[in-house]
Amino acid sequence: MSEPNVPQTPEAAEVPAGPYVYDYKAAPYRQITMPKTVPLPSYHAYVAEQKAAAEADEAKWQKTLADYETAKAKAEAEGKDAPKPPVRPVPRKDDNDMKPPVPQEATDADLLKLKELLGDKVEEIFEQAGELVCQVKKEAIHEALAFCRDEAALKYEMLADQSATHYPAAKDYACSVVYHLTSISRRKRLRLRILVPEGFAPESACSLYPSANWMEREIYDMLGIRFQNHPDMTRILCPEDWEGYPLRKDYPTVGWGQRDIAFREDRGGMLERIALQKAGQLGINLKQPKAD
Amino acid sequence: MFKNEEMEINLGPQHPSTHGVLRVKLRLDGETVTHCRPMIGYLHRGVEKICENQSFFQGQVWTDRMDYCSAVANNLGWAEANEKLLGITVPRRAQYIRTLLNEFNRIASHLIWLGTHAMDIGALTVFLYAFREREDVLDINEAFCGSRLTTTAFRIGGLREDLPPGFEKMVRKFLAKFSDCLEEYEALLTENRIWKKRTIGVARLSAEDAIALGVTGPMLRAAGVAYDIRKAFPYAAYAEMDFEIPTRTEADTYARYQVRMAEMRQSARIIQQCMDGMPEGPVMAKLPKILRSEVNEVYHATESPKGEIGYYLVGEKGSLNPYRFHVRAPGFINLQSLPKMAEGGLIADVVAAIGSLDIVLGEIDR
Numbered sequence: 001m002s003e004p005n006v007p008q009t010p011e012a013a014e015v016p017a018g019p020y021v022y023d024y025k026a027a028p029y030r031q032i033t034m035p036k037t038v039p040l041p042s043y044h045a046y047v048a049e050q051k052a053a054a055e056a057d058e059a060k061w062q063k064t065l066a067d068y069e070t071a072k073a074k075a076e077a078e079g080k081d082a083p084k085p086p087v088r089p090v091p092r093k094d095d096n097d098m099k100p101p102v103p104q105e106a107t108d109a110d111l112l113k114l115k116e117l118l119g120d121k122v123e124e125i126f127e128q129a130g131e132l133v134c135q136v137k138k139e140a141i142h143e144a145l146a147f148c149r150d151e152a153a154l155k156y157e158m159l160a161d162q163s164a165t166h167y168p169a170a171k172d173y174a175c176s177v178v179y180h181l182t183s184i185s186r187r188k189r190l191r192l193r194i195l196v197p198e199g200f201a202p203e204s205a206c207s208l209y210p211s212a213n214w215m216e217r218e219i220y221d222m223l224g225i226r227f228q229n230h231p232d233m234t235r236i237l238c239p240e241d242w243e244g245y246p247l248r249k250d251y252p253t254v255g256w257g258q259r260d261i262a263f264r265e266d267r268g269g270m271l272e273r274i275a276l277q278k279a280g281q282l283g284i285n286l287k288q289p290k291a292d
Numbered sequence: 293m294f295k296n297e298e299m300e301i302n303l304g305p306q307h308p309s310t311h312g313v314l315r316v317k318l319r320l321d322g323e324t325v326t327h328c329r330p331m332i333g334y335l336h337r338g339v340e341k342i343c344e345n346q347s348f349f350q351g352q353v354w355t356d357r358m359d360y361c362s363a364v365a366n367n368l369g370w371a372e373a374n375e376k377l378l379g380i381t382v383p384r385r386a387q388y389i390r391t392l393l394n395e396f397n398r399i400a401s402h403l404i405w406l407g408t409h410a411m412d413i414g415a416l417t418v419f420l421y422a423f424r425e426r427e428d429v430l431d432i433n434e435a436f437c438g439s440r441l442t443t444t445a446f447r448i449g450g451l452r453e454d455l456p457p458g459f460e461k462m463v464r465k466f467l468a469k470f471s472d473c474l475e476e477y478e479a480l481l482t483e484n485r486i487w488k489k490r491t492i493g494v495a496r497l498s499a500e501d502a503i504a505l506g507v508t509g510p511m512l513r514a515a516g517v518a519y520d521i522r523k524a525f526p527y528a529a530y531a532e533m534d535f536e537i538p539t540r541t542e543a544d545t546y547a548r549y550q551v552r553m554a555e556m557r558q559s560a561r562i563i564q565q566c567m568d569g570m571p572e573g574p575v576m577a578k579l580p581k582i583l584r585s586e587v588n589e590v591y592h593a594t595e596s597p598k599g600e601i602g603y604y605l606v607g608e609k610g611s612l613n614p615y616r617f618h619v620r621a622p623g624f625i626n627l628q629s630l631p632k633m634a635e636g637g638l639i640a641d642v643v644a645a646i647g648s649l650d651i652v653l654g655e656i657d658r
Contacts, residue, residue: 039587039608039615046587097449097577099379100586129376129590157503161591161620163604180591180602180620184503184519191591211506214628222340237333237657246341253345 032252038170040195041133043103043126061088101129108132110154110190117147135193141179142203144192148181149208156181156190159209164219166248174198175225179205196225204230222247298326305334309412309643312653316630316646320639328634328642330627335657343617348374348448348583351617356442358619359655361404363443364397364433365596366655371446372527373592373603377614378448378583386450386575387529392463392566393436393445394528395559399470400429401597401650402552402559406477409549409647413490418480425473428466435459448583450576463567470560478553491546495633495645498543505632506625509599511649514551515543521595528594532569533562545648552650584610591620598622598650619658623651 064086071083106112106125114134115122121140126133136144148156161180167173173195181190196202204227205212216227217236224245226233235242244251298319305315313334319327339358343351351374355366368390375382382390407422430440435456437445445451481487497507499515512519520537522530538554540547585607593602599622606616626649633645 035608035615037608039589039606039611041587041589094580096579097381098579098583099381101376101379101588102586128588129379131590133589158506160506160508160593160600161602161604161618163616163618163620165606165616178589178591178604180604184517184524187524189525189591189593191589209506210504211625211628214624218624235333237336239333246338247344251341253341 032250035167035169035249038167040167040170040176041103041126041128042124042135043105044124046103103128106132110188113151113153114144114147117151118144132188132190133193134190135195138194138196138200138202141177141192141194142205142208145179145181145205145208148190148192154183154190155185156183156188158182158184159205159211159215160189162205162212162215162219164223164225166223168249170195172197175223177202177219177225201226201228203228206230221245224248296321303642305331310646310653311408311651314627314646314651314653314656316634316642318634318639318642323638323640325634325637325639325642328631330630332624332627332653332656335653337658339658340617340619344614347612348378348585348614351614352444352446353442355619356444357654358621358658359596359598359601359623359652360441361652362397362401362597363441364393364445365401365594366601367443367446368394368528369592369594369596369601369603371448372594373590373605374448376590376592377588377605377607378585380449380577380579382450382577383574384529384571385454385573386577388566388570389451389455389575390446391529391533392563393433393443395562395566396429396432398559398597399556400426400433402556403429405552405597405647405650406549409650410481410487412643412647413487415481415484415487418477421473421476421480425470432459432462432466435462447576449579450574452576454575460567463563467560467564467567471557474553474556481549488546490644491549491648492542492544494545494641495637495648496542496544497629497633501632502543502629505629507599507629509595509597509622509626509650510548510551510555511599511626511629513537513539514547516541521593521600525593527592529566530562533565535562545644548648582612584612585614589616593620596622598652598655599626619655621655621658623649623653623656624658627651627656 068083068086075082103126106127108127111125111127111132111134115125118136118140121137121143122134123137124135134144148154158181159179160182162178164175164177166175175196177194177196179192181192183189194202202225204216206216207229213231214236216230217232217234219225220227220233221235221237222245234240238246298321300317300319303316303318304310305313310316315331315334317329317331318325339354343354352367352370355370356363359366403422403426407419410418433443434440436459437443497511497515499512499517502512502515503517508519516539518537518539521527523537535558538551538558540550587609588607589605591602591604593600600620601622602620604616604618604620605614608615630645630649634642637645
C-alpha cells in the first residue's frame with residue numbers, strides 16, 4: 001500500500017556506463033604497494049643479520065679463492081700464465097656526516113632494573129641512537145607501566161606519547177604499540193613496546209597515566225587497535241561512521257570515498273573536462289573513442 | 293528550562309574564541325559548567341599518512357602547515373628527528389642559526405597568543421600592539437627563507453642558505469626595541485583590574501594533574517614544574533646558551549600570562565647570545581645525494597612554543613621515505629586538560645581556559 005503524499009519515482013533505467021568513465025578504483029595512485037619487510041628495530045635481529053652477512057661474505061670469499069685455485073691449476077696444466085690472485089674487497093668508506101645508528105646492548109641502569117623487576121616478561125632490552133627500548137610481553141604492559149611510574153629507582157611520571165605502527169609483513173603480530181615515558185625529575189626517556197596480533201586488545205594505560213586517554217583513542221581511530229578498560233573507546237579525529245583505519249598500510253592514499261563520476265549525468269560537460277584534465281595529469285588517455 | 297534543569301550547549305565549531313574549528317560540548321547548570329567535552333577532528337588532513345608516502349625531505353612542508361603559528365619550531369623538531377634517524381651531525385653554525393630562528397618563532401607565537409587571548413577576554417587594544425612586533429619577526433623570517441608563515445626553513449643536515457646580508461642589522465634593530473615593546477604590553481595588562489579579575493584564579497590546573505595529563509610547555513611551568521626540554525634534553529645550540537626557565541606556582545590563567553611574557557624576555561636573551569657568538573663555518577653537513585634509512589625508530593622531542601612537540605619516526609632498510617611518521621602534537625595533549633580546568637567554573641571562563649591553552653587546531657587535528 002503506497003502512501004498518497006509520497007511522489008512515485010520511476011525506476012531508473014539500466015543504462016550501461018560509457019567506455020570513458022574514469023574508474024577511480026583502478027586509478028594508479030589507488031594501487032597500494034604493501035611493505036615487504038618488517039622494520040622493527042631489535043638487537044637480536046641486528047646481531048643475527050650481521051652474523052649472516054659476515055658468513056655470506058666469508059663464503060663468497062672462499063668461493064673466489066677456490067675458483068682461483070682451479071683456474072691456476074688449469075693454467076699450469078695448459079702451460080699458460082697463471083691468473084692474477086684475487087684481492088679481498090675492503091668495504092668502501094663513505095666520506096660524509098651520516099652514520100646510521102645501530103642497536104646496541106643495553107647497559108643503562110633503568111633497563112637492567114626493569115629486566116630485574118619483570119623477569120621473563122621482558123622480551124628484549126636494547127639501546128639505539130641514545131634511546132632506551134624495552135619490549136615486554138603484550139599481557140604485561142600494565143604491570144610494566146606501573147613499575148615505571150611507581151618504582152623509586154625509575155619514576156617515569158609522564159606518558160609523553162603513545163603510538164602504534166602497522167606491520168602487515170610480520171607473521172606473529174600485526175602492530176606494535178609504543179609508549180614514550182618521560183621522567184621529569186631524572187631527565188630520562190624510555191620507550192616501552194609491545195607487539196599485538198590482529199584482534200588483541202591490550203590493557204589501557206588510562207588508569208595509570210590519564211594522558212593516554214586521547215592517544216589510545218587516536219590509535220583506535222587510525223589503526224583499529226582497541227584497548228581494554230578504556231573509559232571512552234570512540235573515534236577521535238575521523239567521523240564516528242568512518243570506514244577503515246587510515247594509518248594501516250592497506251589503506252589507499254587516494255580514491256577512498258571518492259565518487260565515481262557518471263558522465264551521462266554531466267550535462268554541462270564540466271565534470272568531463274575536469275576528469276580529462278586530471279587524467280592528463282596522471283598520464284592516462286581518457287578521450288572519448290571515435291564513433292564508427 | 294526555568295527549573296533546575298541542566299542545559300547542553302555547543303561552543304563552536306565556528307566560535308571565534310576557539311581559535312579554529314574546535315567544538316566543545318558543555319552541560320550547564322545556570323552559568324556553571326558541569327560537564328565539558330572537547331570534540332576535534334574538523335581539520336584532519338591525514339598529515340601522518342601523507343608523510344609516510346613521501347620522501348624524507350618532503351615531509352617538511354606538512355610540518356609548516358600543522359601549527360602555522362610556530363612553523364619554525366615544527367621544522368626544527370622534524371629536521372632533528374630525521375637527523376637522529378639517519379645519524380647525521382649538523383655543523384655548529386647551522387645549529388646557531390636554527391636556535392636563533394626558533395627563538396624568533398617563539399616570540400612570534402607568544403605574541404599571537406597574547407593578542408588573541410587578550411582579545412577573547414575583552415582587552416582589544418593589545419592585539420594591535422602585539423601584531424606590530426609580530427610583523428617584524430615575520431619580516432626576519434622572510435629575509436631568511438623568503439616566506440613569512442609556512443617557512444620550510446631548514447633542511448635535513450643543516451640549512452639551505454647562510455644568513456642573508458643585512459640580517460644581523462635587522463636582528464639588532466629588533467632586539468634594541470623589543471624590551472620596550474614588552475613593557476608596553478605589560479603596561480596594558482599586568483595591573484589592569486579587569487584583566488586581573490578575568491584571569492586570577494581562573495582555570496587552575498595543579499602540577500599533579502598537569503603531569504598526569506601530559507601537559508607540557510608554559511601550562512606546566514605556570515604550575516611550578518621547571519620542565520623545559522631546552523634544558524632537560526638540550527638540542528640544537530641550547531646547551532651553550534645561558535637562560536632561565538620562568539615558573540610560577542599559582543597555576544591559573546594569570547600565571548600562564550606571566551610565564552609567557554617572561555619567556556619572551558628569555559628568548560630575546562638567547563637571540564642576543566646567538567648573534568654575538570655566531571661561529572663561522574659551513575651550514576650544511578656532507579650528505580649522500582639520496583638519503584636511505586636503516587632499520588631504526590626514534591622519538592625526538594623539542595620545545596615548541598606550545599609545549600613538547602615530538603616526532604616518532606620508523607625507518608625501513610634502504611627506504612626513501614619513513615615507514616611511520618607520527619607527531620606528538622602539544623596542543624592535542626594539552627587540550628585533554630580542558631575538562632579538568634573548565635568543569636566547576638563559569639561558562640565565560642571556558643573561553644579564558646581555551647585561550648590560556650594556546651591551541652592551534654591545525655596541529656591538534658593534523
